[in-house]
Amino acid sequence: MIKLRQAVVVEGRYDKIKLSSLLDATIIQTDGFRIFKDKDKVALLRELARRVGLVVLTDSDSAGFVIRNHIKNCVREGEVYHAYIPEILGKEKRKDRPSKEGTLGVEGVPAEVILQALRRAGVTADTGEARERLVTKADLMEDGLSGGEGSHERRTRLLRELGLPHYLSANSMLDVLNTMFSYEEYKRLAARVSDSAEPPEDGGNT
Structure with missing residues (x-):
């Protein structure tokens, strides 16, 4: 598991589950297009970007880019990284049929594809010393x-x-x-x- 200093924002619950198996990081989900009406969550993303950095990792389909652009327009200050997964044709195991555009989302792509996307975005593992005491x-x-x-x-x-x-x-x-x-x-x-x-x-x- 790779520890990240930055928080990561993804679209949905299954994306968050997938990343939680790969990353030791704070992971926030937009709940799809609900982010457009959720001013509190946008405020949270702004604060995370300002304090620790924010990584945007949405699906490679058109909906994912709409959400990504909304975040880009709303979060203009702080440290923001944009990680992109490639368009890979396929269907997630839990789904009966492929998505409208026939591509895999974050939850469906191989782990190495996600890690490579993070590296290409300039996001690397946090090699700093672990905190002696965490809040419990x-x-x-x-x-x-x-x-x-x-x-x-x-x-x-x-x-x-x-x-x-x-x-x-x-x-x-x-x-x-x-x-x-x-x-x-x-x-x-x-x-x-x-x-x-x-x-x-x-x-x-x-």
Whole structure:
């Protein structure tokens, strides 16, 4: 498995599953054309591009290029790589028939084709030292961001402060936090969110 510093954006769930077997990286899916109406997700892509770099890896068909161009137009700052898979005729095993254009998508091409596309785009393995401490689910629970009373509200405040989509689950937020921040930076953010918690409506008087 190859570790990438950059986050990778793909079209769908099966693309994400395929890449998860090859890459140790944060992988975001556009959910097809839903990206055109999802301002929060576009904001997330912009933030990822600015902080760690973004790799765009869509299918080689016309729909994939429409999505790629939309991302290109929306994410103009930061570090953005465009990786292209070649047009390979065929059909994914899970499908009854080929796509409209008869080509394989990211989920269907061989692993080496994907890795070659990344290399050609200038994306290489992260050879830096591994972080000594990653944020874990236990940390989220300890800091009141998951699995407890008020955790959803605190998680929402944290996401709002970071300019990230409010609908991110605890697991998805964990991936993004470990991509963008060190453990020490996360702890400072968590403490700030906890300190900024709104007091009860009666001011705490009983």
